[in-house]
Amino acid sequence: MFATLFALKNRIETASIFAFFFDQCQSGDYFPRTFSSSLIYLDYNRTTPLAPSVLEAMQPYWMTHFLLPGQEHSHAQAVGEALEQARESVAGMVGCESFEIVFTGGGTESNNLAILGQLTHSQRHQDKAGHVLVSQLEHDSVIAAAHSMEAAGVEVEMVPCEVDGVVDPDRIAGLLRPNTQLVCLQLANPVLGTFQPVREVADICHNRGVSVHCDATQVFGKHPVEVSRLRVDTLSLSGHKFYGPKGSGAVYVRRGLNLSPIGYGEPREMGLRPGAENVPACIGLGAAANLASRCASEVSDNFSELAARFFNGLQSSLSIEPILLAEDAPRLANTLAIEMPCEAVRIQKAARHLVMATAQSTLPADEITRSLQAIGRSEAQIRRTLRISLGWTTSRDQVDRAVGLIAEACDAVV
Numbered sequence: 001m002f003a004t005l006f007a008l009k010n011r012i013e014t015a016s017i018f019a020f021f022f023d024q025c026q027s028g029d030y031f032p033r034t035f036s037s038s039l040i041y042l043d044y045n046r047t048t049p050l051a052p053s054v055l056e057a058m059q060p061y062w063m064t065h066f067l068l069p070g071q072e073h074s075h076a077q078a079v080g081e082a083l084e085q086a087r088e089s090v091a092g093m094v095g096c097e098s099f100e101i102v103f104t105g106g107g108t109e110s111n112n113l114a115i116l117g118q119l120t121h122s123q124r125h126q127d128k129a130g131h132v133l134v135s136q137l138e139h140d141s142v143i144a145a146a147h148s149m150e151a152a153g154v155e156v157e158m159v160p161c162e163v164d165g166v167v168d169p170d171r172i173a174g175l176l177r178p179n180t181q182l183v184c185l186q187l188a189n190p191v192l193g194t195f196q197p198v199r200e201v202a203d204i205c206h207n208r209g210v211s212v213h214c215d216a217t218q219v220f221g222k223h224p225v226e227v228s229r230l231r232v233d234t235l236s237l238s239g240h241k242f243y244g245p246k247g248s249g250a251v252y253v254r255r256g257l258n259l260s261p262i263g264y265g266e267p268r269e270m271g272l273r274p275g276a277e278n279v280p281a282c283i284g285l286g287a288a289a290n291l292a293s294r295c296a297s298e299v300s301d302n303f304s305e306l307a308a309r310f311f312n313g314l315q316s317s318l319s320i321e322p323i324l325l326a327e328d329a330p331r332l333a334n335t336l337a338i339e340m341p342c343e344a345v346r347i348q349k350a351a352r353h354l355v356m357a358t359a360q361s362t363l364p365a366d367e368i369t370r371s372l373q374a375i376g377r378s379e380a381q382i383r384r385t386l387r388i389s390l391g392w393t394t395s396r397d398q399v400d401r402a403v404g405l406i407a408e409a410c411d412a413v414v
Contacts, residue, residue, distance in 0.1 A: 038353050039353055039354075039355065040353055040354050040355065040398045040401060040402050040405075041355045041391070041393075041394075042354060042355060042356045042388045042389060042390065042394070042402060043355050043356055043357050043387075043389055044334065044389045044390060044391035044394075045190040045191075045218060045241075045334075045335060045357070045387070045389035046357060046389070047240050047241070047246070048221070048240060048241060048242060048243045048391055048392075049243065049393070050243060050244070050245060050284075051243035051244075051287075051288060051291055053287060053291070054243060054244055054245065054284045054287040054288050054291070055284075057283055057284060057286075057287035058245065058280045058281075058283050058284040058287070061079070061082075061279045061280040061283050062280055065078070065079050065082075065279075067079050068276055068277060068279070069083055069277060069279070079279060082279075082283060083277065083279060083282055083283070084098065085286065086282050086283050086285060086286025086287070086289075087101050087103070087282075087286065088286075089286035089287070089289040089290050089293075090237075090250050090285060090286055090289045092289065092290075092293055093220060093225070093289040093290075093292055093293045094225065094226075094227050094235065094237070094250075094252050095225065095226035095227050095228055095229075096227050096228070096252055097255065099255070099270070100252055100253055100254065100255055101250050101251075101252060101253075102250060102251050102252075102253055102269045102270055102272050102273060103248075103249070103250050103269055103273070103277065103278075103281075103282050103285070104236075104249040104250055104251055104269075104273060105247055105248070105249060105278070105281075106238050106239070106240070106246070106247055106248065106249040107139075107141070107215070107217040107236050107237065107238030107241070107249050108139075108141040108238075108249075109249060110217075110236030110237065110238070110249045110250060110251035111139065111141040111142045111145055111213075111215055111236050111251075112141060112145045112262060113251050113259065113261075113262055113272060113273070114213045114234035114235075114236060114251050114253070114259070115132075115142065115145040115146055115149075115182065115184065115213055116145055116148070116149070116260075116262045117234075117259030117260050117261065117262055117272065118181070118182055118211055118213070118233075118234065118257075118259055119132070119146075119149050119152075119154055119181060119182060120149075120260040120262070121258050121259055121260040122181050123152060123153075123154075124260065129153040129154065129155065129179065130149075130153070130154045130155070130179060130180075130181040130182075131154070131155045131157065131177050131179045131180045131181065132146050132149070132154055132155070132156050132157070132180070132181060132182045132183070132184070133157055133158075133159050133172060133175055133176070133180060133182070133183045133184070134146050134156060134157070134158055134159065134183075134184045135158075135159050135161065135167050135184060135185045135186060135196070136158050136159060136160050136161055136167075136370070136374045137161055137165070137167070137186060137189045137192075137194075137196070137370075137371055137374055138184055138185075138186055138215060139186065139190075139215055139217070139367065140367065141215075142184050142186070142213075142215055143158075146182075146184060154181075157175060159171060159172055159175060159185075160374065161374050161375065162375075163375050163376055164194070164326050164328060164329040164375070165189060165192040165194035165325070165326040165329055165371070165374070165375050166194050166195075166196060166197065166326075166329050166330075167185060167196055167197065167201075168197075169197050169200040169201050169204055172185075172201050172204065172205075173204045176204075176205070176208050176210060180208070180210050181210065181211065182210065182211050182212070182213060183201060183205050183210055183211070183212050183213070184212075184213045184214075184215070185198055185201050185212065185213075185214060186214065186215040186216070186218070187214050187215065187216040187218070187219045187225070187230070187235075188216075188218045188219050188223075188331075188332050188335075189218070189371055190218045190335070190367065190371075190387075190389070191335075191337055191357075191367060191368050191371035191372065191387050192325055192326040192329075192331070192335070192337050192371055192375070193326065193331035193332035193333075193334070193335030193336070193337065194326050194329045194330065194331050194332075195329075195330040195331065195332070198212070198214050198230050198232060199229060199230055199231060202230060202231040202232055203231065206231065211233040211234070211257070212231075212232045212233055212234075213232065213233065213234045213235070213236075214230060214232040214234070214235045214236070215235075215236050216235050216236060216237055217236055217237055217238040217241050217249075218241060218332065219332070220237050220241065220242045220289075220292050220296070221241065221242025221243060221288075221291070221292040221295065221296065221299070221392070222242075222296065222299060222300065222303065222332055222333065222334050223296055223300050223332060223333070224296045224297055224300075225296075227252055232252075232254070233253075233254045233257050234251055234252060234253055234254065234257070234259075235251065235252040236249065236250075236251050236252075237249060237250050237251075237252075239281070239284065239285040239288055242288055242289075242291070242292045243288050243291060243292075243392070244284050244285050244287070244288030244289075245280070245281050245284040245285070245288075247278065247281050248278070248281035248282065248284055248285040248288075249285070250285065253270075253272075259272055261273065261274065263275075295392065299334075299392055300333045301333075303332075303333035303334040303390055304333040306334075306390050306394055306396065306399050307333060307334065307335075307336055307390060309396065309399050309400075310336060310388065310390075310399045310402070310403060311324055311336060311338070313399065313400065313403035314338065314403055314406065314407065317403055317404070317406075317407035318340075318341060318407055318410055319341075320341035322338045322339060322340050322341070323338065323339040324336060324337070324338055325337040325338070325339060325372075325375070325377075325385070326375070334389055334390040334391070335387070335388070335389050335390075336386075336387070336388040336389075337371075337372070337385055337386075337387050337388075338385065338386050338387075338388065339377075339381055339384050339385050340384050340385070340386055340406075340410060341384070341410055342384065342410055343383045343384055344358040344359070344383060344384055344385055344386045345358055345361075345383070346409070347386065347406060347409040347410060348386075350408070350409035350412050351402075351405040351406055351408070351409040353405060354402055354405055354406070356386055356387065356388055357386070357387040357388075357389070358385070358386060358387070359372065359382050359383065359385060361383075368382075368385070368387055369382055372385060386406075388402075
């Protein structure tokens with residue numbers, strides 16, 4: 001009964017927050033109270049605020065419904081039912097069966113479980129050294145997880161991208177070997193916004209008996225995703241990228257695919273993740289998945305309008321025209337990597353009311369630096385690049401104010 005009430009309540013909340021978000025996107029009134037009203041947040045690819053309905057859905061599970069699903073009591077059974085309802089919501093967003101969803105502690109853990117789980121299982125059942133292809137654009141958690149297997153004899157080969165920020169499927173086809181076990185290719189790059197040809201790569205790999213892992217953490221809540229169309233074997237997602245709680249995530253594991261656990265203890269989550277379930281985070285992830293499922297198509301159109309407004313505003317406001325990177329490639333509508341006339345850090349310091357992303361100068365190279373290096377940008381060009389990522393609550397007024405602040409900052413430092 002409790003799970004049924006939760007499902008009904010969540011549907012009602014989803015409908016209301018759906019309308020709420022889009023109304024407020026246009027007026028610019030909504031943002032967490034902890035932020036100054038003058039602050040303009042343009043770093044949604046890094047993290048997003050928790051949606052009010054997600055917070056409300058989570059609240060009872062901190063104290064009132066604190067039992068674990070495995071405890072022998074009717075209240076625990078109700079918690080378990082609510083957990084499975086959340087799993088079904090995530091599966092609905094991904095486009096798979098609920099038993100193919102494994103809850104994790106976030107996108108990083110999802111990437112680790114997908115990659116290490118497959119490679120470890122292969123090593124235990126195959127008497128040969130493996131070979132892994134990893135796109136040069138991948139997140140640190142993907143690259144590091146793959147390289148961690150080198151000590152066990154796995155050879156990791158990095159796949160460069162083209163100058164437009166897209167990996168060529170033919171290049172991957174040419175690098176496949178008889179002992180290639182896994183190819184890692186993200187769905188969209190968080191810096192350039194470029195979509196990668198995941199389906200084409202999956203078709204090539206499956207014809208050669210090679211698995212494909214896809215880091216899709218940047219796409220949910222911005223663009224519709226159907227895993228059946230991607231044909232990948234594993235896919236990762238992270239709740240805090242689409243208005244869910246931090247520390248929540250999941251990995252899609254194709255039915256029939258065998259993974260080995262990468263942690264040990266009392267088994268949970270299909271035997272792949274030990275320890276007590278983080279029930280509030282899982283419930284929050286399910287609520288956020290409901291929002292993302294309903295909003296993805298419409299926010300994409302809204303993002304396109306706002307992104308065009310932003311870049312056109314910069315072009316008309318600056319004496320030296322900015323450069324939009326990967327302009328002709330298929331991209332996330334909310335993401336703009338822009339080379340400015342002056343150093344981005346100086347703009348950031350002058351425009352203190354803006355939250356945006358720039359490359360970090362310290363070593364090792366961060367994700368922004370690595371992505372820009374991958375498309376051949378020089379060190380000076382990287383220092384001049386801003387990454388702007390819009391969110392559901394970004395308004396036209398915020399875009400116009402941000403353009404004005406950036407233009408003023410450029411004039412002050414050029």
